[in-house]
Amino acid sequence: MSLLYQIFIDPFAQMIASPDLLVQTIWEGFVGGVLYALIALGFVLIFKASGVFNFAQGIMMVFAALTLVGFHEKGAPAFVALVLTIGVMYLLALGVERVILRPLVNQPEISLFMATFGLTYLLIGGGELVFGGNPKSMIASELYLPSGSIDLKMLGGTVSLQKLDIAAAVIALVMVVGLGLFFQNTRIGRALRAVADDHQAALSVGVSLNQIWVIVWFAAGVVALATGIMWGARSDVSFALQIVALKALPVLVLGGLTSIPGAIVGGLIIGVGEKLGEFYWGHIFGGGIESWLAYMIAMAFLLFRPQGLFGERIIERV
C-alpha cells in the first residue's frame, strides 16, 4: 500500500509542493536530451545516406573533443585548433569512405555495423595513443563558451540555468536547422535524400555515392565535435564519455532510425523522461534507475510503434 502511495501519489505531491525543483529537473533532462539528440543526429545522417548503423558515433564525439583539446595543448590557439579538428574529422570521413565503406558496399548491413565497431576500437586506441588516456578539461572559456548560471527566482524557489547548457541548446538548434536547410535547399542535400531513398536510382541519375558518403560522415563528424565540446565542458573529456554516448541508441530507436526530427524529439523524451523518473521514482528502487530507464522507455514506445515515432512504416507484403 505504502509502495503504491510512493509510486502513484507521493511524486506528484512533491511536484506540486516544490514546482521549482520540477522545472529544474525538466531543464536538466532537457539539456541531457539535447546532447543525446545531437549524438543520435550523427547516427541518423549516416544511416540515411549509407544505411550504416554507425556504432562509432559516440567515440567520434570523444575523439573529436580530444583532438580539439590535444591541438590546444600542443599550443594551437583555440580557434585554430577548432579548424584543425574539423580538418581531422574531414580526413576521418575520407578514410572511412575509402577504407571501410567502399570495400564493404553492398555487404550485409551487419558486417558494416561490425566494421564501425572496429572503427571504435581504432579510434579509442589511436586517440589514447596520441593524446594520452587521462581526462582533459575542455577549453570552454577559450572558445568563448559562457560559464556560470542564471538563477531565476520563481515558483517559490530558484531555478538555475547554466549558461553553458543554454548555449548547448542553442547550438543544437542551430545545427538541426542548418542541416535541415542544407538537405532541403542544396544540390548535395537533395542528392543525399535521393540516395537515402534508393541507391540504384540515385546512381542512375549520376549522384556519386562516394562523394555523398564523405559528406555525411564529415557532417556527422562535425556534429560529433559540437557534442563533444558541450559534454566535455559539462564534465571532462575522457573515453568514459563513450558510455554516456550509448544513451543515443534508445533515442535513435525511439525516434526512428531515419528521421532527423525523430532524433530530436526522441532525445528530449528520453532526456526528460529519465531525469523525472530518476528524480521522483528512482529512490523508491534504491536509485540509479537512470542507467536503464531510457531503454525501458524506448522499448515501451516500440511495442506500440515498432518502427519508432517517425520511422517509415514497415508494411509486410508477400
Added chain:
Amino acid sequence: MSNKKIAYFTGAALALALTAPAFTPAAAEDSIYVPLFTYRTGPFAGSGTPIADGMHDYLTMLNLRDGGVGGVKLNVDECETGYDTKKGLECYDAVKSKNPVIVNPWSTGITLSLIPKAAVDKTPILSMAYGLSASAKGDVFPWIFNPPATYWDGTSEILKYIAGGSIDKLKGKTIGYIYFDAGFGREPLPLFKQLASDFGFTMKYYPVAPADMQNQSAQWLDIRRDKPDFVVMFGWGAMNATAVKEAIKAGYPMDKFVSIWWPGEADLVSAGDAAKGFKTLNWHGVGADYPALQDIKKLVVDAGKSQAPKDEFAGVLYDRGVYNSMLIAEAIANAQKLSGKKLVTGEDVRRGLENINLDAARFKELGLEGFAAPFKLSCADHNSHSATFIQEWDGAKFVKVTDPISPDSADVQPLLDEAAKAYAEKNAGWPARTEACDSKS
C-alpha cells in the same frame, strides 16, 4: 579473389602463431621481481596514471641511487589492467610465472579476485588503503595487507571531522553519501547504516552507476532536494571531477563536501576556484620538498626516465604512488633482514610486511621526514588503522587543514571482526592461519 583471401588468412594465422612463444616469458635471476599493476588507459586513467608514475619512479630511483634494495636490483614491470578485473587476472597469471615478491592490484575488484589465490601462490598482496576492509585482520588474511587505514576507518574519520570531534554530535543531522556504485563505493555502506542507527543521524544514499559517472545531474538534483548537512563522496576516475562540477552547479556549499582520499589535483583544476573548500582525507605529504622526492626529480624525472608530465610530478596521487612503493621497498628490506637472503621470495616479503615499523627516524633515513605519520604492522594487524588528516582545495592545490584524526575504532573494530569471520565462513574451507609469526611485538 578468394585465393587472396586464403593468403590473407594464412598470413594472419602466422601472425598469431608468431605471438605464441610470447606466452611464456622468462624470469631474470639476479634481481627481485616487482610487478606493478597500473592503469594508464580507460575511464579511470585519470586517477591511475599519477599513481602509476609515483610507484614506478620511486622504485626506479632506488635502482639508480642505491642499486635497488640491499644491493639487489628491483626488476620493475608494469602491467596494464585498465581497472578491469579480467585484465587484472591476466596480468596476475602473466607475472605469476616470474615469481613476484608482492602484488599491488590497485583495484578493489582485482583484489577481491586475488585474495583467495594469495595464500595458494605464496604471494603477498598489498592493497594500500583499498580492497577488503576485513583483510586488515592478519590472523584471517595472513597474505593480504591494506595499510595504513581501511575505508571504514576513513569513513569514521570523515564523520568525526564533520561532527567536529565525536560522531554523536551528528544526532538529528542528515548526511548524504554519493558513491561509485561498485565494490569500492559500497564498502562503507554497512558502517554508515550501523553508525546512523547508533548515533541517530539520517543517511541519504546517492549511488552513481559506473555508466553514468559523467552524467550525475540526477543525483545532484536529489541532493538539492534533500539538502543534506554534509555530503561524503567515494568517487574514482572521471566521477570525482564530474561530481565537483555538478556540486558547483547545484550550488552545494563546498566546505560541506568531504571525500575519501582518492581525488587528485586533476579532478579539481577544471573547476578551479569554484571548488575552493572541497576537502579530502589524506595521510601523507604533498609536493616534492622531501629528499627522496628530490632524488626522484634529479635521477628519474629530469633524466627523462619517467612518464610523468611535469605538472603531475609530486601531486597527491603521485606521492601516494611513492608511498606505496616506499612500503614495498621497506617490506623487501625487512624481508632481507629476517631471511638473511638477498634474493627474497614472496614468503619472505610477507614476513617483511608484518614487520614494517616506520617510526619518525626510519622516515628520516628514507629521506621522507615528516612525509607521513609513523605506523607499524603486526601479524594480527595488517593495517595499523592510522589516523588521517583533512586537506582542503584552495583553488590551485591541496593544503593540510587538520591534525590527524584517529578512526572510531570502538565502532569499526567489531564490524571488522564480524566481516572477517563472515568471509571465512562464506568461502568454505578457508585455510586457518598456519604462517608462523616472527614479529617482535
Added chain:
Amino acid sequence: MTESGRRTEEVLLSVENVWLSFGGVTAIADVSFDILRGEIRAIIGPNGAGKTSMLNVINGFYHPQKGRIAFQGQPRRRMKPYDAANQGIARTFQNVALFKGMTTLDNIMTGRNLRMKRGFFWQALRHGPALEEEIAHRRYCEEIIDFLEIEHIRKAPVGSLPYGLQKRVELGRALAMEPVLLLLDEPMAGMNLEEKEDMSRFIIDVNRHFGATIALIEHDMGVVMDLANRVVVLEYGRKIADGAPEEIKRDQKVIDAYLGVAH
C-alpha cells in the same frame, strides 16, 4: 483443355461475400467463389485486381472484414497462417520467398516442419528417434527432388540459383507440406517458353499424382486456358466472371476488362 484425373464435385474451399480493405482502400469487394477438391482453379485479372490479396485471405495472412470462408466444410473466423498451413494449405509466392541462406534440400525439408514431431530433447541428441525421423522425411523430400528434376542443386544455397530453378524449389517446398490445397502465385512469371512448359507439366503432375487441389494466379492466358478446369476473373477487387475457360474466353466483360486491356 486437360482432363484432370481426380476432379470431384466436393467443395474443398468456399469463399462467400468476402470484403477486405486496408484503411480506405478496398482490395476485395464482396467476392464469392468455390474450389472443388482435385480441380485446378485459376484466378485471373489485371494488375491490382486483388488476386494476391485473395490468396493471402485464403491462407490466413490477411483477415477479411466481412464474409465467410469455409475450408473442408469447416467455416473459420480469423485464422492464423499457422492453422492454415496445419490444415494443409500451402503456397508459393509472386516474387520468390525462399530461405536464401539455406540449401535447396533444407528449404524443402522446412516444408516437412509441421510433420516432424520429435521434441527438443531428441533434436539435441540427433540420435535414435530424431535421426530416424530426419531420414524418413529426407526420403520424402528426395522424391520431390527427383520429381522436380533438381537433384544436381540439392546442396546448393538457393540464393545463388537462377530464377527458374528458384521457382521450382519453391514449388518443391510447398509440395513437401503434402498440401490439400496448393496456392500458386504466378508460378510462371518471368519464365521462358521451355521453363513454362516444364512448370505446366509439374503443375499437372502435382495435381494428378500428388492429388493436390490447385488454385493459381497466372497472367499467361494460354497457360491458364490449358491448365485450369475453372477460372474466376477479378477486376478492381470484384468478381466479374467465373466458369470454364472457354466460357471465360467468350465472356464480353472479361474481354473488355482484361484481354482487351492486356493485348
Added chain:
Amino acid sequence: MFYREAGQFKTSYAADMAIFPIRQDRIGLAIILAIAFIAIPATGNLFLLDTVMIPFLIYALATVGLNLLTGYCGLLSLGVGAFMGVGAYACYKLTTIFPGVNILIWIIASGFVSCAVGVVFGLPSLRIKGFYLVVSTLAAQFFLDWCFARITWLYNDNTSGAIEVPTAKLFGLPITGPTATPTTRYFIVLIFVVTLAWIASNLVHGRIGRMWMAVRDMDIAAELMGVRLLRAKLLAFAVSSFYAGVAGALMVFLWLGAAEPEAFNINQSFLVLFMTIIGGLGSIVGAFLGAALLHILPIGLRALPGAIGLSLGSATIEQLTFAITGALIIFFLIVEPRGLAQLWRIGKQKLRVWPFPY
C-alpha cells in the same frame, strides 16, 4: 592432395546427413580434440591454461549461444553479458543456499535460470525487428546490471558487493576455488564446452535449426509454412540464454574466482557480439574462430613486444592492442564480410578442388 572426398560414396541418407560428411573433416576434428584433451594439458603451462584456454573456451561457449540467436535466428542481441551475469549470480545463490549439492549440477541449473530470464526479454522480439531489437536487449543488459549491483540479496549482502567462489570438490578433487589446479578447471570447462557445442550443432542441423534459419531468412514465408514465429524466436532466446548462463557461471566459478557486477557490463556483451560476427554468423566453427581471434590475439599482441625484446610502456602496448584489434576487425571484414567461418569454407573448397581453381 590430402583433402579429397573422391571415393567416399555415401550409401545412406544417414551418412549424407552426418555433420561431418567428409572423412578428412572427421579426422581433423579428432586431431583437434586430441590436442585439446591431451596436448594442451600436457604442456602444464599455467599461463596457457588459465589466461588463454579457459577464457577462450568460455567465450567460445557464449559465442556459440549468441550465434544460435543472432546467426541462426537473425535476432541481434546486446544483452549476452547480462545473461552471463544471471547465470553467475544464480549459480552463486544456489551454491550458497544448497552447499550440499555438487556445483556442476548448479552450473547447469543456473543455465536454466538465465534461460527463463532470456525468454522474458525475448518477448518483444515478436514485434520489434532488426536494429530496433538491439534496444530491448540493451534494456535487459542495463536493467540486469543494475539488479546485480542493487539487489543485495543476490550477493548475500556481502560488504564487498562481490560474489566469491567457495572451494567445491568432485570425488575429493577441488574443482573450484583457489586450490583447484588450472588443469582440473580446464578439463571441466572443456567438457562443458565440447558437449554444448555438440548439442548446438545437432540442433542447427535438424528441424529446429531449419526453423530458426527460415525465420531469419524470411519470417513471413516461414509463418505461412506453419512455423510459429513467437515460439521459434523465444526458443532461440531460451537456448541462447542457457548457453550464456552456463558460460557466465563457468566464468566466475572456474576462471575469475570472484566477480563484481562490472564483470558483466555492456563491454562483455559487445565482445561476445564481435566474436560472433567476426567468427561468422550461422556457424558453430565460426564461434570458436571468432573467440580465438578476439581473445587470444590481444593477449599475443600484448606479449609480443616483450617477446621480441621491444620495450614499450604497458599503456602504449594496451593502446596499440586496441588500435590493432580494431584495424584487424575491419581488415577481416573486408577480406571476408561473412566472417572467418566463410574463409574456412572457401579454404576447404580450394583444397577439395586443388590444383584446379574450380
